[in-house]
Amino acid sequence: MPFRPPGASLPLTPISFEILLALLDGDRHGYAILQSVENRVAGVLPMRTGTIYRALARLMEEGLIDRSASVAEADDERRRYYRITAHGRSVARAEARRLADQVDAARARRLLPEPRR
């Protein structure tokens, strides 16, 4: 994989970002990712099964995630696990920063209240 700066993949789609967030907790298989994302954002993002897998495909192409060798639990061995790559981690970080920056800007314009300390 040739070197690419993390900024090259930005901005991420909300779903992609959610997938990266879910994988930060540990390697997961597709349905687990789907559940985890759904639990977090149910009702906010349209969660179609195909959308998740297409987002996974894009993330793989970009090299943000990768197949994982680990087989957790006593699950079906045909099930594929995915892990976040180092590149994916830095992209996710960059995306989080970008979002935080946007939120800060919204706060500066009093769109949101100041965070509680």
Next chain:
Amino acid sequence: MTPCHHRASTGRQVWRAVHWLALRAYPVWFRREFGDELQRSSERRLAAAWSQSRRLALWLAALEVADALAFGLAERWRLVATWWAWPRHIEPFRHVRSRRMTWESIAADLRLALRQCRRAPLFALLTVASLALGIGANSAMFGVVHAVLLRPLPYGEPDSLVTVWSDNSKRGEPLNPVSPANFEAFRAAPSLADVEAMYSFLVPVQYRMGSEPENAQASMVTPGMFALLGRDAVAGRTFREGDPDLSAVLSHQFWRRRFGQDPNVVGRTVNVTGESAPVTILGVMPEDFVFPYKSMLGPSGFTRALEADVWLPLTRQREPRLVDATGQPNRNLHYLAVVGRLKPGVSLERARMDLSAIATRRAAEFADTNAGWGVTVRPLHEQTVGSLRPALLMLLGGVGVVLLITCINVANVLLARAAGRGRDLAIRSALGASRRRLVQQMLIESLVLAAAGGAGGLALMVFATRAILAVAPTTLPRLAEVSPGVPVVLFAMAVSILTGLAVGTLPAVAAARSPAQDALREGSRATASRARRRIRAALIVAEVAMAMTLTIGAGLLLRSFVSVLGVDPGFQSDRLLTLQVSMPSRYADAASRVTFYDELEARLRAVPGVVHVGGTTRLPLGSTNVTTTIEVEGGGLPRAEWPEVEMRRAVFDYFATMGIPLVRGRTFTAADGIGAPLVVVVNTAFAERLFPGADPVGRRVRMGGTGTGPWLTIVGVAGSIRHGSLEEMPKPELYTTYRQGPPVSPFLAIRTRGDAGALTAAVRQVIRDAGADPPTELRTMEDIRSRSVGERRFVLLLAGLFGALALVLAALGVYGVITLVTAERTMEVGIRLALGATPSQVLGLVIGHAVRLAVGGILLGGATALLLAPVLQSQLFGVQATDPLTYGGVAALLAAIAVCAALVPARRAMRVDPAHTLRN
């Protein structure tokens, strides 16, 4: 388990199957990576939804299937849209290997193929150029075949149109024009929806718009003809029953040429020479409407004019010959070309039976005129272009063979390159590329070459089409309709793909078959395997064979052409100027016309350089024929068997001018005038046919077939000349003299001392001085004779071109392969030389190899030509399709070419330095 559970599990299975099918919308790599997971996840979500609400679950089930389809297609589209940017996208899926062709592998092979082309640009350029030549020539030829043979005629539902002819089976003439009475009878045929007729020839008409009279060609059609053909006027209208007789419909071309596309032309009147009142223009036909095509007029309808400018109504009022003296439809004059339309669902066979029944009935009813006359029904399309079909298909086959030879050459080079790349392929194969994958790679490479060739061929086709049209004689029907349209482009594309497959298959299979270890072990020595050598030899033999067959065909056509040109037409065609004059309308009676002609003759004779002046109503080799039925005094034949002979009027000293020898008796003299006994001169064919073994001079005949005309005495027998074409045997013919019936617009023939064309201006001036309308159709007889062989020349030109191309390509093929073989055998040659072989022995070795290949091809090609001989025979004249001279000549030519092609590599082999070779 409860029934409910049962239902649920059946439903699940059904859904799973449907969803599995819908998932096929995804590209294969996506399915392999995520397919199982995706289905399982969807199933789980459905199960979760089912526990909440069954309706929601059903909705979700449908949604999942729809999503699979939509997203799958979206993923596929993504592949298509971004294929050029591939590596980045397929990176994570490298390990996914499909047994089938995938977009990824095709894209990779495409890039590889383009890289190969860049690496060897000269090879790519030459290959693409030769393929472009082959594909372009084929497409252009197909364009002609399509326009002439395949495209429907420009009429409504043309497939149900037929032509009807009277079949004179006794004389073996199936395509005679129809008599007015028979035409009326044919109209009653139950299987025909409509039957119309026209003159089986075009009529020249002279009309006057300004001061100068102008000429046009008219077709006389029954008023319902346009409705029968299913075409209407583009401006104004066509004929209707009850129209005034003096009306006309214009062709689009004539309207543009003479009326400048004036939209107000409809309703205008034009003065026509010989008509009592002005003629009203009813309408203008559409641009694509051509009727009749020359060939629709039957064998006698050979006119110099190629198409009708105007259509005039053929009605009883206008055309008195439609009825005889008793007012009944005329049974004895055959001069109508009949067109009919089959009723829907009625077969041609059925119509044939119907019309034959009518003919049989009439033969019994009117034995005196109709006995022995049957009927011939042909599809109109067949009538129009059928005679061209063999020649055009032959040419298409010939140009196809040229492309095949090109393919063989390209395949051979690809094969050699594949051998050179054996190591590369072996390594790829050792690294896990499947054979299928290697074949695919080679095929895609050749398809890329063929696609480029096809693109070049399309461009070339435009020029090739123009070139073909430029050399084609204008007498070929429908040639004006040739244009490279969609079908031609589709054909070119199909040919390109087939070419790519044909060129690529052999090298691909050879590449796949070569065992990997061998190629790796062979190392840098690029030696072809035995199998590959055999394939190569077989290809060359096939190539030489095809060149042999094609060249034999061209050679036979050439010999035919030479024999046609060598035919003695029965007259001397050199130093002869011909033209058509029109009698001014002020000379109304026969006597004043004769006086006018005699004055004209005197003036023409006075022109310096003029030797003889003659004339006739129909010139040989390129004008219409007029026939008449004759009764021989004391012949004792029933009226239906009275012979039909060609008839011409001789003007001035026609026989001496044309150089037609007088065999017996005398020609016409000034004494054979009006009031003197009526006399005729007949040709030798007439004498032999009607008076076999007897002297016809002094016998009497009567014309017209009515048995009422005056008797004419035969005073002389002249030599027979070829009228219809050089290839047609002379027919019985009689001449009358202009002094006993002066024609209105005869052709004149002027025998000159020097070049006939040089007198054109002087003759034109003399005719104007004599007070006649300006002459038309000024041509030398040599020109007419040359035009009469135009179609043969055209076919020969193309066939000769294809034959020459085939020879050059075969020479290139032999050269290429012998070069390759000698390069491979350098080591062997070196050893031989080191062991004491002389360079001339080496030369013999190489040339012997080439000759062996050539002889194989020559034998095979000769045998093929012999097999095809019966097909070709119909196109030949004066030479047998098995002509040994042609076969031998072409064989010797090919052998010589093979030797020459082998000489260059052979000389190179002679100069091999054994020490140098052995050291390496």
